[in-house]
Amino acid sequence: MKSFTQGTRFSQSLLFTAVISSTALVGCSNSDSDNTPGESDAAAFTVSGTAVNFYTGEHVDNASISIAGDINGVHTELGETTTDNSGRFSLSYDNVPTRLVISGQNDEFGEYSIIVLNEDQESRVTAANLALQPVDVNAVFDPETDSTIELGTTPVIELAANSLVDNNGNTPEGDVSGRLTIIDPSADPSLMPGNYQTIDNQGDVSLIESFGAISAVFEDSNGEELNLAENQTATIRIPLASGINPNTADATIPLFYFDETTGYWVEEGIATLTQLANNTYVYEGTVSHFTVWNADKVYETININGCVVDETGEPVANADVTSQGRDYIGSANTTSNDAGLFSLPARFNSDVLISARNGAVSNTLEVDTDNTDVDLTNNCLVLSPDAVNISLTWGEAPDDLDSHLFGPANADGTEQFHVYYGNHPVIVNEVVMDLDVDDTSSFGPEVISIPRFPYPGTYQYLVHQFSNESDIVSSPARVKLTIGEQEIFFSPSEATNPLTEEWAVFNIEVDANLNPTIVPVQEFVEGWVEDGLEEGPIEEGLIEENFEAFATPANTRALEPKTNQSIKPSYK
Template sequence: MFVSIVGSRACRSAILAVMAALLLAGCTSGGHGTPVSTTQTGVFGQVRDLSGAPVAGAKVMIGAASATTDAAGQYALRTSAGQTVVRFEASGFVDTVERVLVTADNVSGLDAVLLPEAAGQSLDAAAGGTIDGTRGAQLKAPAGAFVDKSGGAVSGEVMVHLTPLDPGVAAELAAAPGDLTAVDDSGAGQILESLGMLDVSVKQDGNRLDIAPGATIEIRVPAPAGVAAPPDEIPLWSFDESAGRWLEEGVATYDAASGGYTATIEHLSWWNCDQVGSATCIGGCVEDENGNPVPGAGIVATGVDYIGMSDATAGADGCFQLAVRKSSTIAVTAYHAAGGGQQREVSSGEAETQVPPGPSAACLDLGKWVVKRGEVVLPDGTVIDCAGVSNPMEGCFDKGAQLASCFQPAGACAYEGSSVTTSTITYANGSKVERTTDGMGTVSRYYAPDGTLCGEQRIEVLDYAGNQVSSRITVSLPNGQSESVGFQLNSDTNGITFTCTDGRSVVWTQEDSAIFQACSGESTESCTGSPTVTPGGPCQTTADCDDDLTCCQGTLCTLPGMCPGGCATDSDCTGGYECCDIDGTTFCLPPGTCTIGDSCSSDSDCGSFTCCKGSCATSCEAGPCVSASDCGAGEICCPGSTENTCSEVVSCYSGRDCASAADCGAGSGLICCGNNSTCSTEADCAVGQTCASNAECPTPLLCCDNAMAPGCQTLETCDLGRPCAADTDCSAPGFTCCTRYGNLCYDNVSCWLTAPCTVDADCGTAPGLKCCMISTQLMCIDGDVCP
């Protein structure tokens, strides 16, 4: 498949590394004064759902510090060195907590997978009752069992969410909080084998409740399918979110009739039925192909003959130790964002060790783990040479094959990032790829060794549905021909199904994917000029850093100008960035971000940001209130889980659990949507519902005849991707029949963005686009960021 045959994972990771370095530099409130020293120690990563799709707008917290994920699900946070507990929250998902080891002067990678929260079911708190959830999950509550966070008794209707997790399904196990290490009731560390997990949440008006002191409720945790002989009794564990660890709290009993474990609990949280395995530990060191340590590398150990998982992060020396079950078979993977990975299946030792292991000579030494681009090492030790890997997509995508045969990169590659969303990779033989990310997807333009344009490739996410994410790849050749291939990721099978242009379906397995990713570049050398991927390899002088990097404050390799105090004027920054004074320290930041923290009277004073309480900010968090008199015009005092805050009535109630419209706030105009029992507008509730005519859809929706978006949809959603012959075939305002992407309806800006040009007039009628020189090529981009 052409999309990953060309390019390199190291070069693709570079932009994320640059953004992490920017965020960790301290983009807080504005100010003036003497530059101060900033230590680059923290965490960055990506938040995804079970399908692998990024989760935008998720809140990531380390103590009082927080960040919000961007459209790609990415985040970065500064913190101190040591074991760090990170909390992830997003609307519609169960909250989760992960732990990561952060080493000084390095940024550790930590990705998170979020599990969709089960729909709420109504229960009368005063009367109590039984709630039956999915997969056989159950809750039985006596009368008056719940209290609010202040300890007050709760009456009336509450919403019960029972979200089961099957640890036998790899995609779901990745969403489990923490790892399967724990502390038993004697305080000793243990390694766990899970036979079922359940998150139990009860809410009223969107606020979390707990069990009243002295009261108990009964739950049933579904056991995973395929367990041959479930034990009659099994230790019960709850998840301590403050410590990021499982704690033993009693015993659960197996109910053969329901296929689940019943238990009595005294508080609401994640609950886990686990067999305790005596713990031992394994260790090793991760290196690149040149023998250099890879600090921040991730290591995951998954039980082969037991259901369990533990993970660790390599320290500054690239070495790690992690707990596993003793005398067991374990699949261990060492990986890093720089690309490459090594997988092994190992047998753990018999020496019992503590959890977490800490420095211990009793750990089984697995030796060196070499992360090398251009090859993949399978669990059986087989080394797959990329030169001998055939293309399973042969004949599936002819235009993509033509583009690949023209591109033909060879030799070492050099990376140049001209802005946050554009980059160029040039190979030793002259082949080149220019990549631009916009709101609609990623566009890559490929050039042959002699500089001839081979064509363009666009990758778009079309739809998320349950456990599947559907996408499309379109290749456009210089002769005007284009071709598209659809692909669908299924989290249940961990496979990808491609729909070829001839109608065939090609399915890739997880092993195919591992080989495919490791063989995604011709050269086994890293791209020169690419930022260190940790980011921030340790250094004492600039000589310790890769080409085009500088040693920031004698501790960390960064791009010039991205070191705190690294610029004095805009001319010291590259790629259209601006020199911003943030809290008295200067940084090169994307255009328009310098206003953060400046005084303001309205949003217009803040560029693309928000005027919040007289200062420009990325978002505005309302202050506490007691009554509406504490709030501004048009606001109410919105009840919250820990405190009340001022907000508009629609913002207050939108997305809350409900049983009827009465739960959605007087005057909000919201309804209780039967699709998911949440408060929403009538139009939002109707999106996607089956229809035969426009009359069956509320304003402003219409009954869409586009097979890509059937049912009630907005005009823009309905038009997007519709086949067309002329602009008149596209009804949405600002849409055009885009020949660049195979005669499909797109909004005008997305159609022309990154198009080759000579003068501004070549950028069509798209507002704001100009013909600008990016690297060595003229293309249509936003005029505001034109260098």
Template sequence: MIKKKLTKPYQLLTLGLTATLLLVGCDDDSNNNSNTTPNIENPTNPSENLGSISGSVVDQISLEPIANATIIVAGQQYTSDADGKFQLTNLKVGETVTLIINAEGYPERSFTTSVSNGTATEVEYQLNNDNTVVSVTQVASEAFNLVIEDLGAQVRIPANALQRADGQPIVGNVTVSMDVVTPSVDPEEMPGGYGIVGGGFMESWGALIITAQDDDDNELVLVEGNMASLVIPVSTRSLAPLQEQLPLFFYDIVQQGWVQTSTATLQTLVNGTQVYAADVNEIGSWNVDVAMETVNVIGCVADTDGVRIDNALVKGDGINYSAITTAITDSNGDFSLPVRRDSKMLVFAQNGNRTSNAQSIITASGNYRITEGCLTVSTENDSLSIRLTWGEQPEDVDSHLLNPSGGHIFFANEGRLSAAPFANLDVDDTDSFGPEFITVRNLMIGRYRYGVENFSETKNPGLKNSPVNVFLAGPTIRSRTLTPTVNDDNINSIFWHSFDLVVDESCNITYESVDRWLTDEEAFNTFEVVASTPRYCVAP
């Protein structure tokens, strides 16, 4: 980790807490067949346990529930209630579920969720009309041209090139939507994940989701012999030179995976934006990718009582590449997670709504064995995790967490999990994109404050347009992704006070949005350490 200068008042604060570093070792275990390509289903053969997903559909900005949204999963349709809620049951543990969600006034969105450990997973699905989504409604006899100039994204469909998938006449007007997927910022946004049909995983350089439907919400497809032209903005965490041509993949909903169809060609637009262009013969999700050469990260998952956890979901989130791979722990809590060789990634586990601590791992040409204990998930409902990502710029962005007793967890005071303050900055990335990962166990009664600092202090772009994303998860709080709603245009606005969490005596967490930009002085006053005796909640 790069040593950072401490120049600001609240950066000079020291709490006298000892940081505990989680060390792991590298294992060149040739007997584990490190270069084999794992099957898309799962490399660790999960048992047949069943779980469920309790979902909520909300507006991304207001977080208000969206009623009467339609959710399509494997051909089955569900509807959200007045509180935006719905439930999917009898799902196989380890199964990757793709949800297609539609709601009036919002473009169609696809989400991928995995089921873990036979427990109910609570997920918040956020719909938005942000600058990555555009829709055009008109008659089918006209050509469609969808453009997002700031991103360089474009979809062109010729006139009279669309028809209903069932062969019946189109009803009324046609709405075509384009959703730009930015895997460098949020790799979990990719519909269907990163599995390739027939086995293996890929890393992405950018993707588009194209949908088309008539006024009765009938699915539309391209008429045979017609092609749509795509321009996909480059979005990757890789710093390697861009290749002139890369494989182009299409997401096959029936086979639940990606299929290579052709190639995409690199172009540079007038404004300098780099994109990949291609002509395609399908309406759906398109992805510029390369199949990964993988090795395995070998480890285990346990709870804080030391009991191994079976059917826990383990994720490998690329730091210098854009992809997420998954594995499921076996009956002994062990896992073998396929990840990209010769690369750096974040590895963590999920057990229902509980998330483990995270480890930053660097692989070489052989398998990597975690030697300093298991990834650990809290036994009680008294934990939470906060994951921060951002774009290529600002280069260095930092998380700050203030706990109720005045403990300040940030890069200069990483904390620890085994003793007070029972909070730790597991991963601190200083070189674009993130992630930063904070784990909290043994929640204190009172108010937690969380903020994000533009440590680089660069404004082209600032945090709002970087964009910055904060993923919050915990057993008694809905998993959600948070972004600033107001631009940080003021040159002194370098600190985003994102939210507060209020914990009661039974470890129930109340989320309170703050969403306010602060100056240095305001941030110092807000996150000033005022020490008090901690009181810990007790989960029922």
């Protein structure tokens, strides 16, 4: 059988053996790992984690980490630290918080924050990866003159002369450096800091949807952070998220900034939708300080009521359940109770994805909401300790990228299954493998779920560019593989060989005990998928050339055009 060969250039962080484990929690988990920088055995509480590149999964060293927490109902700054050369950080404290805000950035990566819940008041918490987005613009300018920071030909920030000061109110001497990061969460809402929550003066929490955001950080020549002086303002222009149609976007919209102490978005100001001379659409507004600024609005919600069970049908408590909008940019999360039940808010009259994690991953359900609550208790999310989840996201172009999964369909591997848009679900040895979500109108996600491996052998995952505009690298595409407690990221920018329309991402080698090993492939290939799409039914010669094990009639399905594929709602 033809198999992908391992690439000669890939991230060292992806070379490991991943044996499925059921000990991790999304957001937080107990950990008995070795001490990391800043940790004290005598402390009442220790939080640790790892900062990674959002797109590649590579560790980010020397990132500045700040941590805040809710202690006895009070938002408290716990301290600051930096990541070591493996991207790890740790901080200890004398009191145990019930909710944490972990924020990070450095010279090459923009500001980002995650929320970690610790309602059971565990003394040791390991956070989910702090996935940082690379900075888009590094600018150096004279603070004594009017300055404009541009992304290409788009003027994003306009500063007046002498408007920046340090924490003591002093104007900087010499040049100032500015770091600008454009946050476009159209493909993946998790690019946005926090949990899309805002809180009012009465303490009521609401959910917001994003129309685009920016992060701006300024430092003097000594690396001291600068911000706007009292009574000074600046003009910001937030590029409209690529998934939003400017013809239907709100003419004005509230501005929100992210508070790294409370972990909530705070409304402050108004932005106006503006078409610039370069035909770029932006939300333009005035701000009095710099942080992460977001063009958002609060939306009306209904509740999705559902359940989480294991493979035997038993309820799963404390599972982290997440919703993600498909036709709006936003998400929400909650946890299942002792009976495995949950109630999760989502935007009404929308298309929403629901999934769960608790030391394992579930399948993904697609839910269409209206203006009343949704009952999913007859269709529970199913968690499996050996489950694998593969999520593919990309940009506005190309319209359509496709996920393809190949693997052994019998015990000796002489037959192969193929999960893709034209053949799912696939049942092998009583295991149901499915393309839970298929997207044909930009951004994704496309989601494949494998509850467990039916046979030993090689399982191969590819991405195929179905539509012809743009390419897989420029999009950019991103694959997140969740296997046990591990989240592994793959970017086509790391792939070898000349660019093609087929990206061989990774293999999973499954041994006789059904334990998996992740083998990054990261190569552009030809003839695995495209030949079948172009030539129609897979003929015997093509099987021998590209799919050697697809020799039986049951496995020689044609990769036909998507003439009958339903088009999922998009932001457009």
